[in-house]
Amino acid sequence: MSEIVQDGTLVSQVMASIRDRISARNLLAGDKLPSIRSCARQMGVSNSTVVEAYDRLVADGTIQSRRGSGFYVSGHTAPLSIARIGPKLDRAVDPFWVSRQSLDARPDMLKPGCGWLPADWMPETSIRRALRTLARASDDVLVEYGTPLGLAPLRQLLSRRLAGHGIVTDPDQILLTESGTQAIDMLCRFLIEPGDTVLVDDPCYFNFCALLRAHRANIISVPFTPTGPDIDTFARVVSDHKPRLYITNSGIHNPTGASLSPQTAHRILNIADQHDLIIIEDDIFADFETTPAPRLAALGGMDRVIHIGSFSKTLSASLRCGYIASRSDWIDQLIDLKVATGFSGSNLAPELIHLVLKDGTYRKHMDGLRTRLSHAMTGTAKQLASLGIRPVITPDPGIFLWCALPDGIDAAQTARNALANGVVLAPGNVFSISQSAGNLMRFNVAQCQHPKIFKVLERAMRP
Amino acid sequence: MSEIVQDGTLVSQVMASIRDRISARNLLAGDKLPSIRSCARQMGVSNSTVVEAYDRLVADGTIQSRRGSGFYVSGHTAPLSIARIGPKLDRAVDPFWVSRQSLDARPDMLKPGCGWLPADWMPETSIRRALRTLARASDDVLVEYGTPLGLAPLRQLLSRRLAGHGIVTDPDQILLTESGTQAIDMLCRFLIEPGDTVLVDDPCYFNFCALLRAHRANIISVPFTPTGPDIDTFARVVSDHKPRLYITNSGIHNPTGASLSPQTAHRILNIADQHDLIIIEDDIFADFETTPAPRLAALGGMDRVIHIGSFSKTLSASLRCGYIASRSDWIDQLIDLKVATGFSGSNLAPELIHLVLKDGTYRKHMDGLRTRLSHAMTGTAKQLASLGIRPVITPDPGIFLWCALPDGIDAAQTARNALANGVVLAPGNVFSISQSAGNLMRFNVAQCQHPKIFKVLERAMRP
Numbered sequence: 001m002s003e004i005v006q007d008g009t010l011v012s013q014v015m016a017s018i019r020d021r022i023s024a025r026n027l028l029a030g031d032k033l034p035s036i037r038s039c040a041r042q043m044g045v046s047n048s049t050v051v052e053a054y055d056r057l058v059a060d061g062t063i064q065s066r067r068g069s070g071f072y073v074s075g076h077t078a079p080l081s082i083a084r085i086g087p088k089l090d091r092a093v094d095p096f097w098v099s100r101q102s103l104d105a106r107p108d109m110l111k112p113g114c115g116w117l118p119a120d121w122m123p124e125t126s127i128r129r130a131l132r133t134l135a136r137a138s139d140d141v142l143v144e145y146g147t148p149l150g151l152a153p154l155r156q157l158l159s160r161r162l163a164g165h166g167i168v169t170d171p172d173q174i175l176l177t178e179s180g181t182q183a184i185d186m187l188c189r190f191l192i193e194p195g196d197t198v199l200v201d202d203p204c205y206f207n208f209c210a211l212l213r214a215h216r217a218n219i220i221s222v223p224f225t226p227t228g229p230d231i232d233t234f235a236r237v238v239s240d241h242k243p244r245l246y247i248t249n250s251g252i253h254n255p256t257g258a259s260l261s262p263q264t265a266h267r268i269l270n271i272a273d274q275h276d277l278i279i280i281e282d283d284i285f286a287d288f289e290t291t292p293a294p295r296l297a298a299l300g301g302m303d304r305v306i307h308i309g310s311f312s313k314t315l316s317a318s319l320r321c322g323y324i325a326s327r328s329d330w331i332d333q334l335i336d337l338k339v340a341t342g343f344s345g346s347n348l349a350p351e352l353i354h355l356v357l358k359d360g361t362y363r364k365h366m367d368g369l370r371t372r373l374s375h376a377m378t379g380t381a382k383q384l385a386s387l388g389i390r391p392v393i394t395p396d397p398g399i400f401l402w403c404a405l406p407d408g409i410d411a412a413q414t415a416r417n418a419l420a421n422g423v424v425l426a427p428g429n430v431f432s433i434s435q436s437a438g439n440l441m442r443f444n445v446a447q448c449q450h451p452k453i454f455k456v457l458e459r460a461m462r463p
Numbered sequence: 464m465s466e467i468v469q470d471g472t473l474v475s476q477v478m479a480s481i482r483d484r485i486s487a488r489n490l491l492a493g494d495k496l497p498s499i500r501s502c503a504r505q506m507g508v509s510n511s512t513v514v515e516a517y518d519r520l521v522a523d524g525t526i527q528s529r530r531g532s533g534f535y536v537s538g539h540t541a542p543l544s545i546a547r548i549g550p551k552l553d554r555a556v557d558p559f560w561v562s563r564q565s566l567d568a569r570p571d572m573l574k575p576g577c578g579w580l581p582a583d584w585m586p587e588t589s590i591r592r593a594l595r596t597l598a599r600a601s602d603d604v605l606v607e608y609g610t611p612l613g614l615a616p617l618r619q620l621l622s623r624r625l626a627g628h629g630i631v632t633d634p635d636q637i638l639l640t641e642s643g644t645q646a647i648d649m650l651c652r653f654l655i656e657p658g659d660t661v662l663v664d665d666p667c668y669f670n671f672c673a674l675l676r677a678h679r680a681n682i683i684s685v686p687f688t689p690t691g692p693d694i695d696t697f698a699r700v701v702s703d704h705k706p707r708l709y710i711t712n713s714g715i716h717n718p719t720g721a722s723l724s725p726q727t728a729h730r731i732l733n734i735a736d737q738h739d740l741i742i743i744e745d746d747i748f749a750d751f752e753t754t755p756a757p758r759l760a761a762l763g764g765m766d767r768v769i770h771i772g773s774f775s776k777t778l779s780a781s782l783r784c785g786y787i788a789s790r791s792d793w794i795d796q797l798i799d800l801k802v803a804t805g806f807s808g809s810n811l812a813p814e815l816i817h818l819v820l821k822d823g824t825y826r827k828h829m830d831g832l833r834t835r836l837s838h839a840m841t842g843t844a845k846q847l848a849s850l851g852i853r854p855v856i857t858p859d860p861g862i863f864l865w866c867a868l869p870d871g872i873d874a875a876q877t878a879r880n881a882l883a884n885g886v887v888l889a890p891g892n893v894f895s896i897s898q899s900a901g902n903l904m905r906f907n908v909a910q911c912q913h914p915k916i917f918k919v920l921e922r923a924m925r926p
Contacts, residue, residue: 119605143781146781343644347781349809349811
């Protein structure tokens, strides 16, 4: 009993562990729990700690005791909780933290941690014009389902745009999706099953991990350098763990802003060929580039590289539309999956996007945006430097600065402090599978235009 | 060798069986195939048939022979193909047949087999007006992400509409999704895992099965009667197979057009309580009802009934937006799933839908639609009767007539014949897990307005 009295948290830990196993459905309703003795051995606690934990779980109805037989999980099986499938992280460094804080932010909050541009940087005049044009479109555009592949003129335009990056795809090899995220989600359903190993960069876009957790993939990572993944580690990890899939950004890597070098691209493709690794190249920031990075889909062709993108970052997050460019045989099977899981798409967002993209003003909008981002990058870097915050990588202008905080400052704690003062930050560990970015932080330079941000940041970093 | 010469199809069968096991990923790249002898024994064919099949699979690169060691699956692991996960059905009665034929149909094709209204039955004037209004909306509506729950005024309006059906939900218990199908898809991800058993009606909406196959659920079914599932069979099947989930339509059941009786609803809920069964009530046809059926979510509350819907059928298939009404604790976890798998939604379609729904003309549109459907139902039934085709169930006017073809006429063959003449039909077995509806067919009365349909149908039924 002394152990319990001394440390009630041991009992809580045992309870949490059982609850997690029920949430993750490793234990189902009616399943027998391990015996007191074996649970104690497994968790390295005393029998009496387990007795107390089981008693409390009986009291709250989670488990039931059957006399002479043992303990069993109670009737209601909890639904699958993706928050519980992976390791239970502190909410401040949970991959959902930034998404949900950014998406749920009150209008008066400042969001240097979010991944998109401020509303007034977007081509709203063109979108308004497109909406008025659409109000005069034919009936079927307004009320009918789109075809499963999606609006043909937009796919033709995408095919030409991809050709500009050296990526050769027929319009029929392009499948429109609801968003870039949904494109990756659909591909994960198509390519992996629970327990399959998937490789990501460390750091990488936090939602890759949230998404892969929802697929119950085994996530492994390789350190990311200013020219792409550390290629020797990449080779070793691929050879050792035989991942099925590698997800990455070639141009404007999220969160580092780095670009893949041609040499690294070439080596990635050779390693992938050797080990039958499929690559998803997520290119949603393509239009922000000033000097285009090489694309894996251009170098390696579509045999094992799948290229995806969307318009959320450059045009409008409200016009939900992404795309998958891939091999014809895979596209045909992906159509079945699209119909099964979302029926068909709509032509509405694709029509609006097509109207805006073919509008001559879009190119001018993007030129202006790149100039504006380049200034914002310089200005933000200077402001951050004055607080002792320095970029780890000096990117080709894009939207992200991946920075080290002054020594000893914890990014997660800083983010929590800043949130209390109306500023949403993106602490490094939400991007890091290895949790090795506790001192780092991603800044979206377009969202760093308000002086209040740097005042709050300074205060938030104080011990 | 005589066996091969006599019946080359045996070799093809062995080849197809190996290919299916690779597609379904029961055999992975590098896995060893069963020995010639053991494969022959398993499939009940001669050794020489297997030798020939393996030789041909080596020739086309599917497998490799390693001298002295045996046969191995070649390098590229095929992606998961949902078409192959379930039983390989004849394409004419594959659940995707109707979807893909309807969605890909050329404009001149007639589609009595599809599940939605013709474009000119939809409230296009209201939609055009809404688009013009939206062209004047504030920036953030046009270019920003929506909140994860989705547009608040639409959720408030939905909450009031649901209250009209006796379903009590707070607006914060309603999560907007990309579509009704996506709502069910998200719930399946949340509630089931591969191998879990899910119960559906027989017949049921074909896409339930396509969707459940994509989740690799074990699908079981209960015969559907004019008042709901056959309740004694339902009780027995639930008790024997302990399904985790039951998916159904309470009002205007697809494909039968039937409505749940209050007594059956009550018994379903009691059985569900007894066996911890969760129910998804898909209510997308709600607004077509003339006499509302009881709703399981109204009778049983939200504890184990999840209510979903969309606007694709009554307003516009192009305004992609569905919703999930459920328990608060589940909604909160579903938000994480929505963010992980699709990031956030857009406000665009929800804003348009909200504008149309709150427009006074929507109610008038729906009143007109119900009258028009009621006339179409009478007219179609008469036309079908003249061909010897009779409804199995006489529905409260809705959009579907579930009919028996004359004795001895095969619906799948009839559908194939009609397709060759530009008419997409919906043969019974695409709706039937037990494949017991070979003589039945679903007609969408709103899509049966062209006389050509009945001429083609008559010819297509000729032996």
